[in-house]
Amino acid sequence: MDHRHLGSSGMLVSEIAYGNWLTHGSQVEEDRATACVRAALDAGITTFDTADVYAATRAEQVLGRALRGERREGLVISTKVFFPTGDGVNDRGLSRKHLMESIHGSLRRLGTDHVDLYQAHRFDLRTPLEETMEAFADIVHAGKAHYIGVSEWTAEQIRRGHALARELRVPFVSNQPQYSMLWRVIEADVVPTCEELGIGQIVWSPLAQGVLTGKYLPGTRPPAGSRATDRNGGARSIGDFLRDEVLTRVRELEPLAAAAGLTIAQFAVAWVLRNPNVSAAIIGGTTPEQIRENVRASGVRLDPALVAQAEKILSPVAETDPALTSAETPDRRP
Template structure:
């Protein structure tokens, strides 16, 4: 495992991070496989599986010294039907974080993510609340997720005023979705924030998982909801026909398709880590092997040639669901 600094902070994270949304025994085995492979950054969220994902992550980390783990969670998504159980208000941040600390069995989180931009709450309210939680020692660093460049620039000013260590951003970033490159990554670079790239495998599309255009039974996309909606546009026959030759590119580089997707994201030096999930310990082990791999120029060129016009670069786009955009 290789390690990188997160932005301009002194925090060191593994190039491959493990994101846990699972809630059963498999998650515990995946977490322990990640630990054995040198992963030190573990991410989850308060809203995932109604908090059960945090509880499962805590179980997997139970025998590991707390100081050896970089523990990340976050808030924004609804955690109940009541109006104050979502967003980035002071009330919700305090309630959500304390619930996370209880479920994670810890006194603090290393990295706390604002998992969406709250158009209803002033940035000053959000960052004053975060400042109080930082001073209480319950949060060490703060990050954003799926924020625009303008939102990040505004947040960086307020964070500096309230002395909140804003050090990370978590964007969707993959061979197919390069939207952050034009504006978000430069804005973060100016603010001293590193990238934790998520969905580098494009919900599994870049692994060849959907080569036949069908959604496998039992997958997150098969269940429905936002995951299915975000995968559906990628199941275009012409795109899938272009992705399948990536298998040969990966094999020639000595990689699986999943490793190629992860290694591609890590070629961007502003990416401190790639957040990966897994449904089995074997997948964890496979993903970790992408760490430290340098892709030659001819590999990167072949990727660009194969994906062609299906690569999305428009900086105006975001993965934020429509109901959470400015309204």
């Protein structure tokens, strides 16, 4: 497993990280979730991503138990805050009250006294950014988080947050956006801004919700047990990726991946890791075999000619509009 610096920070993360959105505490039973974490550790993954909202806080609990007994200093654990974790009017957003209460809950569920990276899961239009960043600063200065980051913020939001973080002497080092061969919306604005500011990308869904594994076929029903059939959120998240036009073009990647000695999934993860601003790509899985397969993308250097062919195939169906990042900012708290 290769490791990369997280942005311009001194902290190294495994270039393939393990995430448990839609899996731990929801899609798979805990014994299988633990087996997936063990497979990730055995493959050299040191970086684990979760969020308090995943499976209504259960995902943090499952991950904490799965990592119990591991040398804490050898792990990078990140979690996120913003979405509702309770029924109260303040159980959401990026207010000082919610951040301070949420970090304590996350640490308790994860079974640790600190997280390595604490991230704002979305931008909060209803809370002054100064209030949010001051709360993050207090969390870092109290030793409850080493670094801070954000998820799905626009380039302008990132720039504003980074300026405040510098004033408050807080290491703002990461952004967590969706990024894949089918979803390239960060390339025009977010990536250049982050390169300038020393912020690295920890990207989610490098396999486009599983579509870039090649297991979904045009004109056929999704396989039983796949994300597209998951009623706990997976079916909603896969969305437009399941169009026949997309699936047909994904199948055309198979000979290119084979020429590189890879599966389509491995090719897709390796493509994401080609971007020098990407510090890590998050993978998940419902079986240890999926983890073991996808980590083989670490260290792969793709032939530029194969990359050019793949991008040409997917160009008509790949999303590139930077405005789609703005759409991720809720106009009100959930």
